[in-house]
Amino acid sequence: MTLDSYDLIFARGISATGPWEQILPHDFLQPHLLRTPESEGSDRFWMMEAWTESLKHHGLTQPNPAVGCVLVDAFGKEISRGLTQLFPGAHAEKTAFDRVTNSNSLVGGTAYVTLEPCAHTGRNASCADLLATSPIRRIVIARADPNPLVQGKGIQKLRAAGKDVTIGILSRELTAWNLNFLTQQILKRPLVALKWAQTLDGQLADDSMSSQWISGRTSRSYSHWLRQHYDLVLVGAQTLVSDFPQLDIRDCFRPHQGQPLPVFFDPKGILFQQPKEIQTQIKSRTLKPGRKCILIAPLSVLDKNPRSWLHGLSDLVILAQPGHSLAPELIDIISGPEVEKALGRPVQSVMIEGGSKTLTQFISAGYGDIFHCFAAPILTGGEKNRISIKKTLNQATRLHTIASNQLESDILIEMISEEVKNRIFLPS
Ligand code: AOF
Numbered sequence: 001m002t003l004d005s006y007d008l009i010f011a012r013g014i015s016a017t018g019p020w021e022q023i024l025p026h027d028f029l030q031p032h033l034l035r036t037p038e039s040e041g042s043d044r045f046w047m048m049e050a051w052t053e054s055l056k057h058h059g060l061t062q063p064n065p066a067v068g069c070v071l072v073d074a075f076g077k078e079i080s081r082g083l084t085q086l087f088p089g090a091h092a093e094k095t096a097f098d099r100v101t102n103s104n105s106l107v108g109g110t111a112y113v114t115l116e117p118c119a120h121t122g123r124n125a126s127c128a129d130l131l132a133t134s135p136i137r138r139i140v141i142a143r144a145d146p147n148p149l150v151q152g153k154g155i156q157k158l159r160a161a162g163k164d165v166t167i168g169i170l171s172r173e174l175t176a177w178n179l180n181f182l183t184q185q186i187l188k189r190p191l192v193a194l195k196w197a198q199t200l201d202g203q204l205a206d207d208s209m210s211s212q213w214i215s216g217r218t219s220r221s222y223s224h225w226l227r228q229h230y231d232l233v234l235v236g237a238q239t240l241v242s243d244f245p246q247l248d249i250r251d252c253f254r255p256h257q258g259q260p261l262p263v264f265f266d267p268k269g270i271l272f273q274q275p276k277e278i279q280t281q282i283k284s285r286t287l288k289p290g291r292k293c294i295l296i297a298p299l300s301v302l303d304k305n306p307r308s309w310l311h312g313l314s315d316l317v318i319l320a321q322p323g324h325s326l327a328p329e330l331i332d333i334i335s336g337p338e339v340e341k342a343l344g345r346p347v348q349s350v351m352i353e354g355g356s357k358t359l360t361q362f363i364s365a366g367y368g369d370i371f372h373c374f375a376a377p378i379l380t381g382g383e384k385n386r387i388s389i390k391k392t393l394n395q396a397t398r399l400h401t402i403a404s405n406q407l408e409s410d411i412l413i414e415m416i417s418e419e420v421k422n423r424i425f426l427p428s
Pocket residue numbers: 063064065066067068083084088090091092093115116117118121122123124127128145147150
């Protein structure tokens with residue numbers, strides 16, 4: 001199968017992590033951010049409905065993917081819908097079946113599911129068995145589940161039971177939506193998302209290091225939605241010193257129950273060398289007593305510098321990196337047992353939010369599965385705060401655009417790496 005770059009670009013009104021109408025407050029929704037409605041009753045129409053259902057548990061089902069399911073009767077009327085419950089709760093299909101009041105309505109009906117129904121008996125009976133033994137006639141699936149316990153076996157069970165199975169409706173969009181889960185399953189490591197806002201001339205901060213307020217309020221609202229999407233939010237120590245970022249979800253349209261776990265990366269020990277006033281500000285504005293955070297620094301930095309200024313931060317977990325390199329040490333630490341313990345579940349994803357040095361280091365080390373990049377109509381000049389990986393066009397890292405949009409006067413471009421395109425988007 002070949003897929004050219006154009007084929008990867010999503011339908012209008014859909015970002016890499018959901019439809020805009022589900023993400024932004026309604027007064028931020030400019031007309032070009034609205035979807036072209038699907039024709040009523042079509043497979044795409046119902047798959048959008050199944051996706052919309054799963055969005056209600058955005059960021060809450062991990063390590064399970066947030067799946068949606070809609071059951072439709074033989075006359076095209078909705079019977080019920082369901083979504084994956086909070087871990088370790090029921091799967092979407094089971095939730096939808098539990099909400100059916102008249103089982104006769106299922107005869108000859110269709111189930112729309114955003115991921116292949118599972119084939120294993122885990123905490124629940126297998127969803128493929130549930131569908132296979134039901135009077136539902138047709139099952140429409142967005143994409144296959146690469147979990148070795150499933151991996152096509154769900155589809156096989158359905159076909160063996162004589163069901164009509166269609167695969168691939170909104171598959172790119174739902175692959176992006178489940179990218180955390182899919183990356184963990186296929187690449188056996190956490191998804192690394194890179195997010196930044198830059199001026200039109202490529203500065204992530206001005207030369208005096210101020211990086212706040214480059215992008216507008218709609219872009220900021222989307223950034224907070226992204227924080228809900230990823231398990232960890234990581235920034236470098238310089239960003240901490242310059243911006244005292246809160247790294248929480250404040251400005252999000254939908255009610256949210258979780259917060260990402262903030263991770264700070266200090267490869268040179270600059271936090272330890274700050275004057276007392278700055279350290280006090282870091283403690284009161286970002287690390288905060290009672291807030292669970294992770295600080296990662298090389299062993300040599302932690303050995304050399306007194307940590308007394310961190311006293312009182314009982315929920316701060318300090319982790320030593322054996323050397324100085326990012327790959328694979330830092331990723332190993334991020335997916336290791338201490339971070340898993342602090343998060344309360346296995347780490348499936350991390351979003352690197354800056355600054356320019358940290359992003360440059362990650363990109364240079366070959367990391368970056370998905371990019372959310374905002375460009376604002378501002379020119380600052382300057383040269384200190386740019387992504388600078390120093391490659392020629394021949395050696396350039398080439399990405400694939402999956403979505404782009406104008407958010408007020410900013411332009412958002414969302415891209416995936418070659419590896420994600422070939423190994424996660426294509427096999428679906
Ligand atoms: C579905 N429907 O709603 C979800 C699925 O540990 P368990 O038994 O809950 O199974 C987890 C796996 O099930 C998960 O890794 C993924 O492969 C699949 N998720 N499957 O049929 C759902 N969330």
